[in-house]
Amino acid sequence: MTPPPKHKRPEPVEVVKHRRDVALAGLVGGVPYVQFLGIQVERHGDELTAILPFDEKLIGNPMLPAIHGGVTAAFLETAAVIQLSWSTLWEDMESGALDPSTLGPEHMPYLPKTIDFSIDYLRSGLPRDAYARARVVRQGRRYASVHVEAWQDQRGKLYAQATGHFLMPSP
Numbered sequence: 001m002t003p004p005p006k007h008k009r010p011e012p013v014e015v016v017k018h019r020r021d022v023a024l025a026g027l028v029g030g031v032p033y034v035q036f037l038g039i040q041v042e043r044h045g046d047e048l049t050a051i052l053p054f055d056e057k058l059i060g061n062p063m064l065p066a067i068h069g070g071v072t073a074a075f076l077e078t079a080a081v082i083q084l085s086w087s088t089l090w091e092d093m094e095s096g097a098l099d100p101s102t103l104g105p106e107h108m109p110y111l112p113k114t115i116d117f118s119i120d121y122l123r124s125g126l127p128r129d130a131y132a133r134a135r136v137v138r139q140g141r142r143y144a145s146v147h148v149e150a151w152q153d154q155r156g157k158l159y160a161q162a163t164g165h166f167l168m169p170s171p
Contacts, residue, residue, distance in 0.1 A: 026103025050079035067125030083134035110169030
């Protein structure tokens with residue numbers, strides 16, 4: 001009689017969380033413009049929230065004052081690219097095919113390339129922190145579509161939203 005197959009024990013939750021946090025930090029930290037704008041990304045499971053901490057350098061119209069539209073566009077596009085890259089890296093990272101400790105400015109995965117990015121400016125970005133979440137609408141081997149929403153004080157009161165189409169990097 002053969003013994004029953006042994007099941008591999010799941011990794012401790014601290015190990016899994018650390019691996020994911022290291023991978024995300026490497027991905028976000030590897031893009032200089034993200035660092036310049038001060039964009040941070042928080043992870044809860046596989047959901048990411050991009051954070052744009054307020055800084056005076058982000059103001060485009062000091063008379064209002066309002067966050068520059070180009071900063072808002074860059075923030076939304078960054079949120080989309082990070083979410084899309086994260087969803088792609090997730091499988092490789094969890095299978096062990098990618099060592100997250102190797103991610104960083106000197107060793108970055110190929111990031112998706114923007115085909116087009118359409119932004120709806122719904123109201124002025126106020127001089128305070130902003131948040132964004134991106135949702136991958138469709139992802140194939142070569143093409144992906146992402147929708148992003150940005151808000152400041154209330155999640156239901158968006159100040160901008162965008163839809164982007166991206167060319168996925170070759171494996």
